[in-house]
Amino acid sequence: MKLLVAALLLGALSAPFAVRGQSTAPSIPPPTAANPATAPSIRGFLNSTKSPFTFTPMKVPQLSPGVLELLKLEGEFSAAVVSGGGKAFSSWFADDGVTLNNGQPAVQGRLSIAAAANWNPATYKLSWYAEGAQMGPSNLSGFTWGHYDATTIGKDGKSTTTSGRYITFWKKVHGQWKVALDASADEPPPTNGMPTP
Numbered sequence: 001m002k003l004l005v006a007a008l009l010l011g012a013l014s015a016p017f018a019v020r021g022q023s024t025a026p027s028i029p030p031p032t033a034a035n036p037a038t039a040p041s042i043r044g045f046l047n048s049t050k051s052p053f054t055f056t057p058m059k060v061p062q063l064s065p066g067v068l069e070l071l072k073l074e075g076e077f078s079a080a081v082v083s084g085g086g087k088a089f090s091s092w093f094a095d096d097g098v099t100l101n102n103g104q105p106a107v108q109g110r111l112s113i114a115a116a117a118n119w120n121p122a123t124y125k126l127s128w129y130a131e132g133a134q135m136g137p138s139n140l141s142g143f144t145w146g147h148y149d150a151t152t153i154g155k156d157g158k159s160t161t162t163s164g165r166y167i168t169f170w171k172k173v174h175g176q177w178k179v180a181l182d183a184s185a186d187e188p189p190p191t192n193g194m195p196t197p
Contacts (some may be wrong), residue, residue: 027182141169163187
């Protein structure tokens with residue numbers, strides 16, 4: 001009995017090795033021969049209610065209507081300033097608006113902002129894009145923040161660009177969105193992957 005079991009085990013173990021060593025090409029049907037009509041296993045697979053693949057869509061954060069409104073406003077603000085320069089910049093501010101810039105005193109009031117923002121878009125290009133926004137609980141105020149580029153074009157045609165971060169606070173005045181505060185700071189120097197102290 002033990003010899004019969006051993007022989008059966010040896011036969012079972014040696015069978016796969018014998019098949020691997022043999023050429024199996026003649027016994028494999030060509031690809032055109034395998035179709036759902038003649039191959040029940042393929043037909044069953046195709047009619048299966050379960051998909052052979054599991055698709056997991058990438059999760060994209062949902063943006064609230066308020067945040068979308070602020071992002072749209074910021075894009076319109078930037079586009080207007082790119083084409084209209086300082087005059088367009090100051091036109092977006094509330095009467096009591098404020099600007100804060102690096103190394104300069106605060107400028108308060110839309111008229112004062114208009115007097116300070118007297119640049120021509122042919123010689124000074126200011127553009128930016130929002131990277132985030134938050135709407136306040138009342139939907140009457142909120143802020144956006146992001147990255148800006150300011151390019152000065154000299155008389156010789158050479159340009160110099162500085163980059164930085166900005167934050168814009170928005171508020172509704174008589175049903176219209178106005179800039180309450182615009183603040184900016186130069187981009188920090190590159191750290192080459194090293195943490196700053």
